[in-house]
Amino acid sequence: MSNNSGSSWISERIRPDQIEKYLNDCGVDFIPDDAIGGMLCDAKIVKSADDKARVREIVSKAMAIQTLSPEETAVLLNVKDAELIGEMEAAAGAIKKKVYDNRIVTFAPLYLSTVCVNNCRYCGMRADNSSLTRGVLTLDELRAEIEVLAGQIGHKRLVVVYGEHPKSGIDYMLSTVETIYKTEVPIRNRGHKASIRRVNVNAAPMTIEELSLLNKAGLGTYQVFQETYHKKTYADLHPLNTLKGNYNWRLYCMHRALEAGIDDVGIGALFGLYDWKFEVMGLLHHAIELEKRFGIGPHTVSFPRLQPAENTPFVNENQSKYLVSDADFKKAITVLRLSIPYAGMILTARENAELRKALVPLGITQTDSSSNVGLGAYNKMRGAEIQESTRQQFILGDTKSLDSTVREFAKMGYITSFCTAGYRCGRTGECIMDLLRTGAEGKFCKLNAVITFREWLNDFASEETKAVGESVIAKEIEELKTAVPKVYDTFLDYYNRTVNGERDLYF
Numbered sequence: 267m268s269n270n271s272g273s274s275w276i277s278e279r280i281r282p283d284q285i286e287k288y289l290n291d292c293g294v295d296f297i298p299d300d301a302i303g304g305m306l307c308d309a310k311i312v313k314s315a316d317d318k319a320r321v322r323e324i325v326s327k328a329m330a331i332q333t334l335s336p337e338e339t340a341v342l343l344n345v346k347d348a349e350l351i352g353e354m355e356a357a358a359g360a361i362k363k364k365v366y367d368n369r370i371v372t373f374a375p376l377y378l379s380t381v382c383v384n385n386c387r388y389c390g391m392r393a394d395n396s397s398l399t400r401g402v403l404t405l406d407e408l409r410a411e412i413e414v415l416a417g418q419i420g421h422k423r424l425v426v427v428y429g430e431h432p433k434s435g436i437d438y439m440l441s442t443v444e445t446i447y448k449t450e451v452p453i454r455n456r457g458h459k460a461s462i463r464r465v466n467v468n469a470a471p472m473t474i475e476e477l478s479l480l481n482k483a484g485l486g487t488y489q490v491f492q493e494t495y496h497k498k499t500y501a502d503l504h505p506l507n508t509l510k511g512n513y514n515w516r517l518y519c520m521h522r523a524l525e526a527g528i529d530d531v532g533i534g535a536l537f538g539l540y541d542w543k544f545e546v547m548g549l550l551h552h553a554i555e556l557e558k559r560f561g562i563g564p565h566t567v568s569f570p571r572l573q574p575a576e577n578t579p580f581v582n583e584n585q586s587k588y589l590v591s592d593a594d595f596k597k598a599i600t601v602l603r604l605s606i607p608y609a610g611m612i613l614t615a616r617e618n619a620e621l622r623k624a625l626v627p628l629g630i631t632q633t634d635s636s637s638n639v640g641l642g643a644y645n646k647m648r649g650a651e652i653q654e655s656t657r658q659q660f661i662l663g664d665t666k667s668l669d670s671t672v673r674e675f676a677k678m679g680y681i682t683s684f685c686t687a688g689y690r691c692g693r694t695g696e697c698i699m700d701l702l703r704t705g706a707e708g709k710f711c712k713l714n715a716v717i718t719f720r721e722w723l724n725d726f727a728s729e730e731t732k733a734v735g736e737s738v739i740a741k742e743i744e745e746l747k748t749a750v751p752k753v754y755d756t757f758l759d760y761y762n763r764t765v766n767g768e769r770d771l772y773f
């Protein structure tokens with residue numbers, strides 16, 4: 267077996283009882299493949315997509331921050347009229363503003379292991395790929411990564427990524443998450459120290475018991491992407507004799523997470539494996555199922571798009587029939603923003619800088635920056651914008667620095683929020699669902715966004731970025747005067763204390 271994976275470890279991973287209990291009375295999951303396929307080309311739905319009044323009615327429902335039904339979403343996916351598409355895009359931006367204001371959150375991906383027992387055909391980390399240099403970071407190597415990420419670049423949030431392998435199983439995950447939270451590093455050229463304040467995890471599906479341990483370790487969001495919701499395609503791309511070959515083990519991992527007490531979960535699909543419209547419908551069905559069963563939808567939705575990867579013919583030789591064009595990708599994001607209006611939407615550095623800039627106004631809430639997906643790459647490269655294909659899962663489209671990203675966002679009128687207060691003071695789960703649907707979350711977060719942005723500008727920004735950032739801050743402070751009169755004085759106190767060197771103040 268590749269990468270020294272233990273076969274007994276593999277055979278004990280999947281717990282059928284932790285799948286079966288979630289199936290419906292007929293033993294069936296919540297993704298109705300045939301019904302979705304039928305709905306997308308149903309004559310009545312296709313006709314409704316030309317009916318301006320009907321489309322506008324659906325858009326208004328989304329504007330009221332109500333989750334759309336599969337049928338309504340299928341109508342939007344079929345809209346072809348340029349004027350209506352323009353209206354949908356404008357509504358997507360307006361919904362984002364209503365729920366999340368003009369904030370955008372940045373994070374860095376951090377790969378902790380590149381060993382994996384699975385053989386997903388599109389992935390450079392698959393077990394059979396002998397061209398990839400494999401490894402698992404030691405805790406010292408991890409601390410060296412944090413020195414660069416938190417001490418030099420200024421990241422406060424990470425998404426840590428693990429291959430599925432006994433060498434990077436739950437014990438390793440717990441010790442790495444704990445190490446990250448404990449590590450304080452000096453900030454270059456400044457007197458004080460910095461640390462990572464939120465660790466999100468992207469890792470293979472786990473048992474309820476393991477997820478509960480991860481929750482206790484203080485994880486932020488637990489992310490797992492279904493890759494494709496289409497069962498036949500899933501089976502073609504994930505060999506059945508691998509752990510990942512079990513579609514339902516993956517499909518129900520967010521159920522297990524929520525049952526384990528993690529109330530902040532992120533779903534996603536890898537666009538380019540199957541029909542993009544089907545994947546949008548799959549994501550929506552997933553959100554509806556979680557809402558119905560747990561009263562909490564996904565906190566974030568991710569839509570990575572297939573990228574080239576070292577020695578990976580499936581992507582490098584364009585073997586997928588379903589690659590998604592930029593125009594269709596834009597439409598997928600627009601419809602997702604409307605269909606699951608409360609959710610955060612993550613656009614990653616897989617996309618090139620120009621496209622990212624064009625897609626952000628459609629309602630993106632989070633993006634990564636200064637990213638490097640090579641193992642140990644942050645410390646090795648010390649912030650240089652370089653990639654090494656034999657050390658990483660896939661190739662990134664945008665490796666721009668965090669400083670340039672923040673500056674670009676500020677020029678577009680966005681404030682980059684480094685706030686990590688939400689999960690530290692209980693604004694998660696059902697509580698945050700209410701705050702998001704009513705737009706109240708935006709107000710709390712605006713206060714914290716300004717304070718943390720000030721902190722970041724002082725500690726990490728170039729003079730050019732600081733100048734643009736300060737003009738955004740001035741505008742925000744003006745708005746806060748009327749938006750939150752009751753706490754405005756306390757806010758000003760926190761803000762001034764931050765200017766004078768205090769750190770990590772939040773509401």
Ligand code: SAM
Nearest residue numbers: 388389429468469470491536571572573575660
């Ligand atoms: N091994 C874990 C898993 O599969 O859940 C961790 C996640 S994997 C390291 C992160 C994500 O990268 C995958 O879920 C998949 O969506 C995405 N990915 C894999 N290969 C890719 C490729 N060639 N291009 C873009 N994204 C890719």
Ligand code: SF4
Nearest residue numbers: 382384386389391392
């Ligand atoms: Fe392993 Fe994840 Fe890559 Fe599949 S996508 S081969 S599970 S790292």
